[in-house]
Amino acid sequence: MMELERLLRSQGFGSRAECRALVCAQRVRVRGQLCDEPLAQFEPDGLTFAVDGESWTYRKFVYVALNKPAGYECSHRPQHHPSVYSLLPQALLRRGVQAVGRLDADTTGLLLMTDDGQFVHACTSPRKLVAKVYEVGTRHPVDDAQVAVLLNGVCLHDEPTAVAAAACERLDDRRLLLTVTLGKYHLVKRMLAAAGNRVESLHRLAIGGLALPPGLSPGHWMWLEADQLGLRQDFRR
Structure with missing residues (x-):
């Protein structure tokens, strides 16, 4: 079980004080029901909630597929072009999501992003030959x-x-x-x-075994589950 303010903090909605303020301001719903008690306890796995009307699902780790357009740099401090991180919501950035490897500014297509450091290492380690x-x-x-x-x-x-x-x-x-x-x-x-x-x-x-999802337009992203298309098996073997 996890207190609501701690749960929101783990999902990138700010410090505990900021998350407590969100709850007390009645800006959070859990499973469709308004909750204004920051210390209310919830089982986090699979929990759905909404902040300011936007729906989220609790995730211990974030895995995202982004269809990178041309003209974006895979850097938090871009020099000549906008950052690919500007294409993601603020909650993911607060979680420390990072690109798994980099694509040049003029290169397009599949870019994986995650806050799972072990997954990043597994994908980018030369020994893995992904x-x-x-x-x-x-x-x-x-x-x-x-x-x-x-x-x-x-x-x-x-x-x-x-x-x-x-x-x-x-x-x-x-x-x-x-x-x-x-x-x-x-x-x-x-x-x-x-x-x-x-x-x-x-x-x-x-x-690896993960193809650019059909229908994912340039500049857009989508959630990936850990076992989607053999993600864990391909990269962690």
Whole structure:
């Protein structure tokens, strides 16, 4: 059981004093019923509540899928573009939600965000070899030789060994479906450059067993459950 003010604090609605004030101001409903007692006890798992009319469900950890649009930086202190964090509600930001890895400002597609530090580590650890799938638009036509080079491995100036794509499929003359398992800086762009081409557009379609949810528009986000699409199994194995 958990006191309501503590429960609200855990979900990102401010300090205990701020959450107590929300409850006392009759701005909180629990399971559809007004509750103005900050110390009222509730079982948190699966609890639904509303603050100022907006519905929430208690979550021990937050897992979010964001369809990142172009022109946003994956930083809390962006330098040249707006932050992707500006696309999230304040309650999630107060919880310390962070991006799982980064996408360049001009790269679009699936971005996972969470406040589960263990999950972040599991996703980004080089030892886990979590697959990331991209649709790559290229400046020059792609031929079979370039696909073979990407699959066999290219030499990057700051890597001790050749870096190979886990999978590479030509979609048309200037589009590739490319899978990598490393999280290196500008990796896909550098690999294409080493293969004699150049990335014109980059869109992430999937991470591990999790694909970009259909119908999720650029700039929008949605909740993910821990076991959705094998999330735990893919990233914590």
